[in-house]
Amino acid sequence: MRFRPTLSLAVWGVAILVTFASAQIVPLAIPQHVEAGSTFSVSTEGSGKAVLYIVGPGQALRHDVQLGEKIEFAPGELHNAGHYSAFLVGPSSTQTAEFDVIAAQPSTLSFLAKPSRLPVDSHAGISGVVYVFDAFRNLVLVPTDVSFELSQGRGAAQTRTVATNNGVVWVKLDSASQAGTAQFLARVGGVAEKRVIQQVPGEPCNLRMSAHKSGAWVEVETEPLRDCKGNAVPDGTIVTFIERNNGAESTVDVPLKRGVARTNLPANDGATISVATGVVMGNEIRWRP
Amino acid sequence: MNAGRPLAFIVTAMTGTLVFIGTLFPTSSAVASAGSGTALLRPPSSPEVAVETLAEQIGRKDWTAAYEGLTDKNEFTEQDFVHDLIGTHPSLRSYATLDGFDLHPLHVSADEARFRVNFRWSTVVGTLHDVRDLRATRVGNQWQVAWPLVKEPKVPPQVIAVNYLRWDVVYRGPEDDWGAQDVESPHVRIVDMHPFERGGEVVLLGELLNEDVVPAFVTVKATLLAKNGAAIATEDAFDKMSHVLLPKQVTPFRIDFQNARLSDVDNIRMDPSSSLVAASADPVVEIEDQKLNGLPEPSLTGKLVNQSGQIVNIAHVLSTFYDSTGQPVWVSDGYADRALLPETPVPFATSLPSDLSNRVSSYRVVASTYSSSRFQ
Numbered sequence: 001m002r003f004r005p006t007l008s009l010a011v012w013g014v015a016i017l018v019t020f021a022s023a024q025i026v027p028l029a030i031p032q033h034v035e036a037g038s039t040f041s042v043s044t045e046g047s048g049k050a051v052l053y054i055v056g057p058g059q060a061l062r063h064d065v066q067l068g069e070k071i072e073f074a075p076g077e078l079h080n081a082g083h084y085s086a087f088l089v090g091p092s093s094t095q096t097a098e099f100d101v102i103a104a105q106p107s108t109l110s111f112l113a114k115p116s117r118l119p120v121d122s123h124a125g126i127s128g129v130v131y132v133f134d135a136f137r138n139l140v141l142v143p144t145d146v147s148f149e150l151s152q153g154r155g156a157a158q159t160r161t162v163a164t165n166n167g168v169v170w171v172k173l174d175s176a177s178q179a180g181t182a183q184f185l186a187r188v189g190g191v192a193e194k195r196v197i198q199q200v201p202g203e204p205c206n207l208r209m210s211a212h213k214s215g216a217w218v219e220v221e222t223e224p225l226r227d228c229k230g231n232a233v234p235d236g237t238i239v240t241f242i243e244r245n246n247g248a249e250s251t252v253d254v255p256l257k258r259g260v261a262r263t264n265l266p267a268n269d270g271a272t273i274s275v276a277t278g279v280v281m282g283n284e285i286r287w288r289p
Numbered sequence: 290m291n292a293g294r295p296l297a298f299i300v301t302a303m304t305g306t307l308v309f310i311g312t313l314f315p316t317s318s319a320v321a322s323a324g325s326g327t328a329l330l331r332p333p334s335s336p337e338v339a340v341e342t343l344a345e346q347i348g349r350k351d352w353t354a355a356y357e358g359l360t361d362k363n364e365f366t367e368q369d370f371v372h373d374l375i376g377t378h379p380s381l382r383s384y385a386t387l388d389g390f391d392l393h394p395l396h397v398s399a400d401e402a403r404f405r406v407n408f409r410w411s412t413v414v415g416t417l418h419d420v421r422d423l424r425a426t427r428v429g430n431q432w433q434v435a436w437p438l439v440k441e442p443k444v445p446p447q448v449i450a451v452n453y454l455r456w457d458v459v460y461r462g463p464e465d466d467w468g469a470q471d472v473e474s475p476h477v478r479i480v481d482m483h484p485f486e487r488g489g490e491v492v493l494l495g496e497l498l499n500e501d502v503v504p505a506f507v508t509v510k511a512t513l514l515a516k517n518g519a520a521i522a523t524e525d526a527f528d529k530m531s532h533v534l535l536p537k538q539v540t541p542f543r544i545d546f547q548n549a550r551l552s553d554v555d556n557i558r559m560d561p562s563s564s565l566v567a568a569s570a571d572p573v574v575e576i577e578d579q580k581l582n583g584l585p586e587p588s589l590t591g592k593l594v595n596q597s598g599q600i601v602n603i604a605h606v607l608s609t610f611y612d613s614t615g616q617p618v619w620v621s622d623g624y625a626d627r628a629l630l631p632e633t634p635v636p637f638a639t640s641l642p643s644d645l646s647n648r649v650s651s652y653r654v655v656a657s658t659y660s661s662s663r664f665q
Contacts, residue, residue, distance in 0.1 A: 116473040117501070200502045204537075234502045236454050236570050238538040250577035251654060252596070255535060255570035257452050263596065266577060278498055278537035279480060 028088050028095035036104045036136050037079045042071040048091045056084035056101065081138035103138035106188045109146075113184045113195035119202040120179050120229055124172040126150065126197055130186045131168050139167035144188055148173070152182035152199065175199045179231040201231035207282030209241070209275045213289055217264035220273060222282070224259040232259050237277060243287075245271035333358075336402035336425035339432035340392060343423075344406060347374060348387035360426055360433040369438060377441050378628035379602050379661055381417065385410040385626075400427045410626070414528070414605075417626045444630050449598030454570040456504050475505035477563040480539070483616055486551040487642075493544040494617040496609070497561055499534035504568035507534055509542045510560040513549060521553060522546050529620055531607060531657040533568055540655065541609040543620035572597030574604065574629065574656045587646035592634035593625055593656055601629035603659040608639040613650040629658070 030042045044050070046067040054061040059080045065071050067090055078084070081103045088095040110131040118125045128148055132140040143163045148171050151157035155176055162169045176182065176199055184195040205228035211220045220241050225233040239261035243250040245268040254261040265273065269289060275282035333339035339358075346355035352374075356367040376382050388411035395403040401424065408419040424435045461471040482495035491513065499505045509530060513521040530542035572595055579591035589608045595601050604625040610618045623639040641649065 116471070117503075203500075234536065236456070236504070237502065237536040247580065249579040249591075249652075249654075250575060251579070252573065252575040253535075253538065253655065254573055255454060257454060257570075263573065263575065265575070278500060278539065 028086055028097035030086055030097040030099050032099055034078060034099060034101050036081050036101050036134060036138050037076045038104070039075050040073050042073075042086075044068060044071060044088065044095075046090060046093075050088055050090035053087045053089065054078070054084055055087075056080060057082035076136075079136040079138075081134075081136075103140040103142070104134035104136065106132045106140050106144055106191055107135035108133045108137070109186055109188060109191055109193045111186045111193040111195060113197060116196065117198040117200060118175050120175055120199050120227070120231060121177045121202065122175040125175045126173045126184065127170060128173070128184060128186060128195075129168065129170040130164070130188075130193075132164055132188055140164070141167050147187045149185040149187070150182055150197070151185070152176050152178065152180050177229045179227075179229075201227040201233050202229065203227060204233050204237070204277050204280050207239075207275060207277060207280055209273075209282060209285065211273060211285050211287060213267060214264060216267060218267040218271075218273070218287055218289075219262065219264050220275070220285075221262040222256075222260050222275065225256060225261070225277070233277075235259070239275060239277045241265060241273065241275050243268070243271050243273045333432045334430070336397065336404070336427075336432045337392065337394075339425050339434050340404050340406060340423055343434045343436075344387070344390045344392075344408070347408070348390075358433060359436050360428070361435040361438075365438050365440075369440060370436060372441055373436075373438050376627050378600050378630070380626060380628040381412045381414065381603055381624055382410060382626045385412045385417065387411070388416060395422065401425070402432075412624075412626070414624050417624065419626070441627075442630070442633050444633065449631060451571055451597055451599075455568065457567050458565045472565055475499055475501040475503050475507075475534075475563045475565060477501070477505055477507055477534070477561055479509070479559055479561055481617060482557075482559065484551060484554070484557060487644075489548065491546040491549040491551050491554065493546070493557065494541070494609075494620055495559075496539050496541050496617065497530070497534070498539045499536060499563070502536050504536065504566055505534045505563040506532055506566040507540070507561065507563045508532065509544065510562070511544050511546075512558040512560070513546055513554045514556040514558060515553060516555040518555075522549055528605070529607070529622055531605070531655060533566060533657065535568065535570060538655075541607055541617065541620045541653070572599045572601055572629075572658060572660065574601065574658060576606070576654045576656055577634065579652070579654055581641075581649065581652060584643060584646060587641040587643055587649075588638050589621075589641060589652055589654065590636065590638045591654065592636050593629055594634050595629035595631050598631050599660055600631070601658045602661050604629055604635070604637070605657045605659075606637045606639055607655050607657075608641075609653045609655075610641060610645070610649040611651045611653070612648045615651075618648050619645050 034040055044067050048067050050065050050067050052063040052065050052071055057080050063071055078101050081101050084099050086097045112129040114127050130146050132144050134140055145161055145163050146169045147161040149157050149159045150173050158173050160171045162171055179199050179201045182197040182199055184197050186193050204225050209220050209222045211218050235256050237256045238253050241252050241263055243265045250265055252263045254263045271287045273287055274284045333342055343355055352371045356362055356370050388409045391407040393405040395405055404423050406421050406423055410417045421437055425432045478498050478500050480496050480498045484493045493511050510525040512523040515521050524544050524546055526542040526544050531540035534540055575594040575596055577592050577594055582588045593604050606623045609620050612618050621639040623637050625635045625637050627635050629635050
């Protein structure tokens with residue numbers, strides 16, 4: 001049979017509650033708010049031996065204590081944020097308290113940056129979402145300023161500072177007009193997380209080709225292909241050349257290499273040669289040798 | 290004891306008689322299972338038998354027997370004959386088996402006969418047809434066949450410079466935080482989609498564009514939805530599309546829903562999917578001399594020319610036919626049964642239904658390739 005911690009905790013908690021229901025219950029002096037993982041102490045009164053039970057989300061503690069002495073909690077002993085119940089069960093009475101363990105200082109950021117690749121000049125195309133956690137992976141619910149910075153090479157960086165709401169914050173930023181790799185940084189105090197955003201050229205603009213005779217063939221070649229912002233369209237982009245002549249067609253899908261697409265087509269006098277890439281059409285040439 | 294002797298004699302005599310008859314007049318299945326040499330038992334006493342014997346020997350891949358029986362074997366070697374039948378380089382034909390053949394006499398005289406033979410080669414992508422005109426001549430009281438050899442052109446030794454372009458993908462690791470970034474799937478878009486009903490089935494035609502800057506492995510799935518929102522049927526394009534798209538490349542797709550009626554369909558849910566794939570931009574294939582052939586058997590024919598130095602083992606051709614408004618009318622596919630050698634044209638044909646041929650105004654052909662030696 002598998003050990004189920006949640007079930008054990010529940011059974012233990014019910015047992016404690018039943019036990020204490022029949023006893024005399026008085027308040028226990030314990031801080032109302034305790035920072036997760038911090039050291040703190042609880043003073044007790046009276047004499048004799050007692051047992052302190054602390055039950056909270058995903059955690060339960062038992063301390064044998066000497067009444068009249070302080071109960072010390074070691075660093076990291078109470079580390080799960082949430083609402084806790086404490087019961088100090090003595091020989092003649094039971095003291096209880098309710099308190100909250102709150103998240104400690106921000107220590108880690110979960111940073112979701114989407115998309116990792118997008119065309120240049122996209123308005124609000126980049127989104128960044130940050131969840132702020134402490135060292136014990138508790139969500140920091142206290143409003144915390146998170147600064148975002150999107151920078152690329154020598155261009156001006158976009159910065160934005162936004163406070164978290166219930167532990168989460170998000171921004172939307174524009175992609176730059178220049179293609180390249182951008183660093184997307186989220187920072188809270190000394191804690192920072194970095195993501196990389198590839199800003200890639202947009203649709204090709206002004207697709208133009210030229211043709212010249214090459215033996216029995218006509219060699220067609222595009223001008224260096226750029227998008228409307230002047231970014232070079234990446235190599236591998238498919239350019240389609242179509243030659244039409246007396247009802248017959250010849251087509252070639254050519255990948256851009258070193259910025260241009262080049263191929264040979266049959267040199268048919270009077271043939272019409274056109275060029276396209278994706279949904280973008282280029283110029284048309286009527287071939288006369 | 291005495292009654293058993295006549296019975297044993299009768300059984301032995303009948304067995305001997307049946308073996309004798311079976312040896313002299315074997316059935317085709319017995320010939321096939323017996324292997325080489327048995328064809329000699331069937332004398333080519335007529336031109337039809339001579340051609341059929343040759344076809345059966347080819348079907349059994351009994352190259353030596355088939356070659357030895359040819360009248361013109363002095364004009365080429367057995368290796369040339371074998372290469373003509375199965376190709377020099379691995380291709381669909383190399384792994385094909387002869388499913389059958391049809392014989393049509395073109396001319397028959399006392400000493401010579403001509404036949405058109407349609408060899409049906411069974412391959413993993415369907416049946417490929419190879420039509421040859423064979424000439425049989427009488428030699429003594431027997432007939433022999435001449436093989437119309439089509440010699441595979443030899444590529445002259447040369448160096449073809451190719452700047453290889455390829456993409457490799459590095460994905461996130463399993464130990465990364467859940468917020469850690471992963472590579473983005475390629476962005477693809479359906480740029481055209483058109484359903485219609487034909488022959489008791491709903492056909493969905495369209496085109497898909499890879500609008501990203503990285504190669505994509507793509508699939509398209511469609512679900513027909515009834516008026517109450519229930520799914521009627523789900524199908525995908527399978528081999529009626531190109532699955533690897535380089536940046537800005539467009540593929541047509543055709544999805545067939547058999548036994549469906551368009552009047553029952555209220556909506557169609559399209560589900561294009563894409564994932565990053567390591568790919569190469571080569572080889573480049575030119576599709577030249579594309580021609581639309583009219584009735585009675587409409588088709589689009591052309592030649593594939595491999596512009597790279599790498600041998601292409603399998604080439605898949607997809608044809609999209611458009612009407613005068615630019616809307617797709619039909620998508621069909623075909624395969625080249627031979628390997629594409631550098632700068633060597635290989636013919637192809639894709640079919641077009643007769644009832645749609647008069648609506649076709651333009652067309653577009655794309656080819657996707659597979660090379661066994663591809664450096665990936």
